[in-house]
Structure formats: C-alpha cells, structure tokens
Amino acid sequence: MKLQNNVINAENLNENNTLSVVQDKLKPGETIILDVGYNYFHQADKLYEMLINEGYYVRKTFVNGRNQLLVAQKDEKHHMY
Template structure:
C-alpha cells in the first residue's frame, strides 16, 4: 500500500465536508491520514468527535509539528491498534 494515496491535507476541511472526503477516499482495511496542521479553532477535536460518532475508528497523532487524525472503518474484521 502506498501511504501517499492515503494522506489527505485537511487544513481547510470542515465538519460539512469531512464525512464526504472520508467516504470517498477510505476503503475497507485501509487507514486514512487526515493531516490537520496547526489545529486552528480546535479543528482536530471537532473532526475527531464527528468521525467517531459517525462510526469510524479515529486516533489523534502529532507528527513533525502537525496534528493528524488516523481514520479507519469500525467493524469486527478491521481494527486499528
């Protein structure tokens, strides 16, 4: 799997289009990385809550000074550790 295909620059992503982006990019068994950046206006927390309540596994990460969310499907077959 090529990680570049699963990394989405999400600095301009908001609650209105977050679910659409995740649904269009995420495939079963894969993990999508939403690169938030500087977390202005607590964007990371809002997106985290939205995706979690929409039935996804979501983990917060901080890499190279940038906030990221790791997103995958929540089901019995695929789990994120």
C-alpha cells in the same frame, strides 16, 4: 494485513466536507491520515468527535508539529490498534 496510507490535507476542510471525503476515499482495511495542521481553531478535536460519532476508528497523532487524525472503518474484520 497490509494497510495503505492515504494522506489528505484537511486543514481547509470543514466538518461536512471532511466526512464526505472520508466516506469516498476510505475502503475496508485502509487507513486515511487527515493532516489537520496547526489546529488553531481546534479543528482536530471537532473532526475527531464527528468521526467517532459516525462510527469510525480515529486516533489523534502529532507529527512534525502538525496534528493528524488516523481514520479507519469499524468492522468485524479490520481493527486499528
């Protein structure tokens, strides 16, 4: 299965905006990378909890000094490892 990676700058998005962006952009079998940035206000942790509660697969990563969240849909066919 080939995953297409979409990077979204989530540094300036609040929780509600982020959820609507993920719902609009994320298709089954794809992964979205939310680039949260430097996490000054623990935004990555808040978005992580919110997306987990909404039923998404979420993994926290730290790349080049920036916090990122990898987000994929949970379903029977697609899994994030």
